[in-house]
Amino acid sequence: MQQNGVIGILGGGSWATAIAKIILTTQPHINWFIRRSEQIEAFKALGHNPTYLQAIEFDTSKITFFSESDINKFFRSSDAVVLITPSPYIKGYLKKVRKSSMRDKFIVNAIKGIVPEENVLVSQYLIEEFDVPRDHIGVIGGPCHAEEVARHRRSYLTVACSDLKKAEIFAQTLRNDFVSCVTSNDIEGVQYASVLKNIYAIAAGICNGLQYGDNFQSVLISNAIAEMNTFINAVHLIKRDITDSVYLGDLLVTAYSQFSRNRTFGNMIGRGYSVRAAQSEMEMIAEGYFGTKCIREINKYYQVNLPICDAVYDILYEKKDPAKTILKLSHHFK
Numbered sequence: 001m002q003q004n005g006v007i008g009i010l011g012g013g014s015w016a017t018a019i020a021k022i023i024l025t026t027q028p029h030i031n032w033f034i035r036r037s038e039q040i041e042a043f044k045a046l047g048h049n050p051t052y053l054q055a056i057e058f059d060t061s062k063i064t065f066f067s068e069s070d071i072n073k074f075f076r077s078s079d080a081v082v083l084i085t086p087s088p089y090i091k092g093y094l095k096k097v098r099k100s101s102m103r104d105k106f107i108v109n110a111i112k113g114i115v116p117e118e119n120v121l122v123s124q125y126l127i128e129e130f131d132v133p134r135d136h137i138g139v140i141g142g143p144c145h146a147e148e149v150a151r152h153r154r155s156y157l158t159v160a161c162s163d164l165k166k167a168e169i170f171a172q173t174l175r176n177d178f179v180s181c182v183t184s185n186d187i188e189g190v191q192y193a194s195v196l197k198n199i200y201a202i203a204a205g206i207c208n209g210l211q212y213g214d215n216f217q218s219v220l221i222s223n224a225i226a227e228m229n230t231f232i233n234a235v236h237l238i239k240r241d242i243t244d245s246v247y248l249g250d251l252l253v254t255a256y257s258q259f260s261r262n263r264t265f266g267n268m269i270g271r272g273y274s275v276r277a278a279q280s281e282m283e284m285i286a287e288g289y290f291g292t293k294c295i296r297e298i299n300k301y302y303q304v305n306l307p308i309c310d311a312v313y314d315i316l317y318e319k320k321d322p323a324k325t326i327l328k329l330s331h332h333f334k
Contacts, residue, residue, distance in 0.1 A: 005106075006078050007082065008032070008074055008077070009031070014053050015146045016052075018056075019082055020063075021053075022179055025177075026173050026176060030062065030064075031064050032065050034066075053146060075105060080105065080108060080170065082110050083109050085111060086287065087112075088290055091125075099131055102131075109126075109140070113195055113294075114290070121191045136166075137187060138160065138167060138187070139159070139160040139187045141191075141193065142157040143155070143250045144253075145260075152177075154178050154179075155180070156180050158183065160189075160190040161187060164183055167183040171183050186240050189238070190247075192235060195294070196232075198262045199308070199309050200308060202269070202286065202288040202316075204217060204255040205260075207266075210322060210326060221255055225243075227305075234302045261284050261285070262286045265278055265279070265289065270322050292316055296310075296313050
């Protein structure tokens with residue numbers, strides 16, 4: 001990755017808008033791919049994203065927008081590209097991208113999910129489908145809600161890459177007066193933690209909807225971090241500290257925050273909503289719903305004991321009764 005290269009943002013949602021905001025505090029210009037041309041035109045006219053985080057104002061002269069027909073041009077015009085779409089959509093976004101357009105690019109995964117159907121990490125998908133070298137892939141993780149970035153509240157990020165020099169170069173583009181950023185070489189662990197914490201946040205939301213109290217919630221999350229650690233070590237064993245903010249911190253904020261889509265989704269399930277009704281009323285994607293099924297499929301190979309993930313799967317996909325399922329789950333806790 002070049003020290004002064006142009007960074008491209010792929011995605012038009014709230015997290016993409018927040019990352020664009022952060023990067024433009026340190027960079028003079030960005031490329032921004034937003035699929036729908038009408039959203040781009042409204043963005044230019046209003047000076048902010050017309051759909052998400054409308055309070056964040058942008059100087060659009062510092063942005064070159066690209067729409068769906070320009071996706072290969074977008075990649076060729078960018079030195080680094082940050083992928084920030086809901087995981088169910090990433091294959092659709094990339095299906096028209098040629099391998100040559102990604103050649104020599106630093107690709108950063110900021111998607112907190114797994115590629116559905118393929119049941120692989122985004123990094124692995126990039127390696128297998130686009131021949132992106134592993135050391136050309138970065139990952140953004142950590143406890144950082146888009147809504148708090150919009151308010152300039154202090155936030156913490158981690159950039160992971162197998163090449164720590166590349167991680168540090170990209171981390172420099174994210175550091176500003178309200179964002180701290182550290183580096184890691186644990187690209188697999190950071191991605192799996194980002195998926196698992198969404199599942200555990202759904203569990204926390206379900207328990208809240210069932211009116212379980214703070215005492216139970218604390219035990220749920222302490223067991224969740226232990227479960228996360230066991231699974232990540234099973235699939236990618238390296239030296240890591242599971243209490244680092246990119247693991248435990250991200251879990252805590254997603255499980256407890258009012259801004260957490262996954263907690264909100266789980267809360268609705270606990271209150272008696274069906275999955276379809278909860279998804280319809282939210283009008284936003286709760287990544288943990290898809291992550292739950294993906295982890296279930298992946299774990300058929302690893303056979304790790306995941307009682308919390310299994311309980312969430314049973315509730316969401318097997319339509320098991322939330323109250324009975326959580327009561328049964330509680331017997332596993334210590």
